[in-house]
Amino acid sequence: MAIDMAKMKAKLQELENGGKSKSDKVWWKPQEGDQEVRLVPTEDGDPFKVFHFHYNLGEGARGGVLCPKRQFGENCPICDFASKLWQEGTDDSKKMAKSLFVRQRFFTPVVIRGEEEAGVRVWGYGKTIYETLLGLVLNPDYGDITDVDSGVDFTLTYTLPKSKGAFPQTNLVPKRKSSALAKNKGAIKEVLEAVPQIDTLFQRKSPADVKSILESFLDPAAGPFPEESSVSSVDEAIKELSA
Ligand SMILES: [Zn+2]
Numbered sequence: 001m002a003i004d005m006a007k008m009k010a011k012l013q014e015l016e017n018g019g020k021s022k023s024d025k026v027w028w029k030p031q032e033g034d035q036e037v038r039l040v041p042t043e044d045g046d047p048f049k050v051f052h053f054h055y056n057l058g059e060g061a062r063g064g065v066l067c068p069k070r071q072f073g074e075n076c077p078i079c080d081f082a083s084k085l086w087q088e089g090t091d092d093s094k095k096m097a098k099s100l101f102v103r104q105r106f107f108t109p110v111v112i113r114g115e116e117e118a119g120v121r122v123w124g125y126g127k128t129i130y131e132t133l134l135g136l137v138l139n140p141d142y143g144d145i146t147d148v149d150s151g152v153d154f155t156l157t158y159t160l161p162k163s164k165g166a167f168p169q170t171n172l173v174p175k176r177k178s179s180a181l182a183k184n185k186g187a188i189k190e191v192l193e194a195v196p197q198i199d200t201l202f203q204r205k206s207p208a209d210v211k212s213i214l215e216s217f218l219d220p221a222a223g224p225f226p227e228e229s230s231v232s233s234v235d236e237a238i239k240e241l242s243a
Contacts, residue, residue, distance in 0.1 A: 028121035030158035036113035041146040077211040148181040
């Protein structure tokens with residue numbers, strides 16, 4: 001298979017950026033405390049993108065695995081395995097099944113006030129926040145909170161868990177006054193043009209790839225994921241090229 005030069009350039013840039021790829025910088029995560037957030041509209045009119053992931057599959061699948069079934073209508077070996085575990089009906093099998101069941105995760109482009117120079121980033125959040133945001137949009141007092149001229153910023157308060165095993169809390173309070181997305185028409189246009197294509201940020205995996213991820217997770221001794229080894233061989237190739 002021919003080498004994709006665009007990907008090679010991205011890798012080189014990643015090395016120059018001290019290991020941070022462009023896609024690392026695209027993600028935004030709330031910090032503890034308050035932050036002022038503005039949702040940025042997407043071209044297709046739906047800024048709330050839903051993706052379906054499997055988590056808890058070990059170090060090699062950090063960040064989750066896109067579910068081929070829920071996301072693309074293909075077979076999913078992880079879904080099948082999790083249902084089988086659930087049907088076994090023991091406490092242990094049900095516990096593991098629950099940890100592997102598919103989860104919905106939502107993604108929206110955002111600008112963080114005071115950090116505008118960081119550009120448009122993507123915020124990933126869970127169902128409760130999704131329901132809150134959708135509730136705001138459907139509330140006639142707010143309406144299109146992403147409107148570039150008359151939308152609203154909101155204060156997001158992020159509280160780290162106080163006890164072990166608890167979850168962080170995210171609270172959203174919309175501003176009373178509406179505001180523009182950026183200071184003038186030109187700046188708004190720039191922001192809109194910088195909205196990342198969210199669906200390109202995740203790697204689609206075939207049912208066969210997903211099966212090997214599951215197998216490696218269940219039997220780590222069987223060796224690293226084929227994908228990891230191919231990535232490191234590309235890294236080696238680049239080292240040789242730039243040496
Ligand atoms: Zn699945």
